Amino acid sequence: MTGHRRTLVRMGLGLPLLALAGRGRGQSSFPTQSIRFIVAFGPGTGSDIIARVLAPAMSKILGVPIIVENRLGAGGVIGTEAVARAAPDGYTLSLGTTSSFGTTPILNPTAKYSFEKDFSPVAGLAKTDYVIVTAATPDAPKTLQELLSRVRATPAAFGSAGVGTITHLATEVLLQRAQVKATHVPYSGSGQVVASVAGGQVLFATDSPAATLGLIKGGKLRALATTGRERMAATPEVPTLIEAGFPGLVIIAWWGLAAPAGTPPEVVKRLGDAAFKAMQTPELRDRLRGMEIDPMLMQPGEFTAFIRQDMPFWVNFLRDAKITLAP
Numbered sequence: 001m002t003g004h005r006r007t008l009v010r011m012g013l014g015l016p017l018l019a020l021a022g023r024g025r026g027q028s029s030f031p032t033q034s035i036r037f038i039v040a041f042g043p044g045t046g047s048d049i050i051a052r053v054l055a056p057a058m059s060k061i062l063g064v065p066i067i068v069e070n071r072l073g074a075g076g077v078i079g080t081e082a083v084a085r086a087a088p089d090g091y092t093l094s095l096g097t098t099s100s101f102g103t104t105p106i107l108n109p110t111a112k113y114s115f116e117k118d119f120s121p122v123a124g125l126a127k128t129d130y131v132i133v134t135a136a137t138p139d140a141p142k143t144l145q146e147l148l149s150r151v152r153a154t155p156a157a158f159g160s161a162g163v164g165t166i167t168h169l170a171t172e173v174l175l176q177r178a179q180v181k182a183t184h185v186p187y188s189g190s191g192q193v194v195a196s197v198a199g200g201q202v203l204f205a206t207d208s209p210a211a212t213l214g215l216i217k218g219g220k221l222r223a224l225a226t227t228g229r230e231r232m233a234a235t236p237e238v239p240t241l242i243e244a245g246f247p248g249l250v251i252i253a254w255w256g257l258a259a260p261a262g263t264p265p266e267v268v269k270r271l272g273d274a275a276f277k278a279m280q281t282p283e284l285r286d287r288l289r290g291m292e293i294d295p296m297l298m299q300p301g302e303f304t305a306f307i308r309q310d311m312p313f314w315v316n317f318l319r320d321a322k323i324t325l326a327p
Contacts, residue, residue: 042189
């Protein structure tokens with residue numbers, strides 16, 4: 001073999017190794033710039049609170065800044081779609097919910113995305129029960145049954161963090177089971193909702209403990225019921241919906257992290273590992289526990305399977321209640 005040919009052979013053998021080495025460097029270098037968490041709901045919502053607790057913890061692990069961006073509109077559609085259409089590079093993530101990942105694409109004709117088609121799940125994160133609240137004033141209802149009796153007798157309004165959100169639909173589930181009707185008043189976030197309930201602009205609302213506990217403890221809101229299987233540790237005197245006369249009625253909210261579809265698996269794994277590690281730190285767990293938010297850590301496949309299992313309840317409810325949103 002001539003010297004020239006030996007050189008070519010050595011170069012040919014080396015090319016695949018160089019390519020692999022370059023690919024390995026590219027994978028291991030993620031991330032090299034700041035990451036955005038897009039929250040499709042307003043300040044004070046459970047999504048916003050979790051994002052702002054999780055972002056600094058994950059930032060320490062990944063070594064880059066993580067910026068939380070609230071992008072509101074269309075009941076969560078605008079912010080969620082922004083992530084679905086973003087570059088699949090791991091730098092734009094959705095901290096999504098039961099509604100934005102689950103019910104909104106079913107309910108809202110303006111939603112041009114589906115979770116399984118347009119997202120790469122990163123991790124299931126957390127779950128919580130809801131609290132049904134009214135104002136803590138002498139003339140406000142003292143029990144859930146008193147609230148429902150008043151709604152039957154007199155036109156009443158309830159608030160939510162947006163049309164089609166689970167804070168909206170959870171109340172609609174209760175009203176359907178109680179066979180009563182109330183007027184829905186949508187707001188742009190939970191902070192506005194709970195302020196309006198406390199101020200008497202609407203009679204009641206269903207919202208997360210993260211949004212309501214401060215005002216409950218501060219004497220501005222009265223908790224009438226919680227939506228989990230068991231009473232909340234923070235409000236042990238407040239009955240569950242089951243105890244208040246609605247057997248089997250359990251409603252939870254959940255959150256997860258997702259990237260645009262097509263994000264490289266190694267990037268998804270890096271993000272998922274960081275999310276798991278952050279969620280398991282004692283400081284973060286204690287902060288979330290103080291807001292009655294429990295870890296619900298799931299790998300991507302588990303998270304997708306969980307959503308598939310959870311959705312039939314909402315699909316059946318939306319069909320039976322004939323709830324639709326105009327485009």
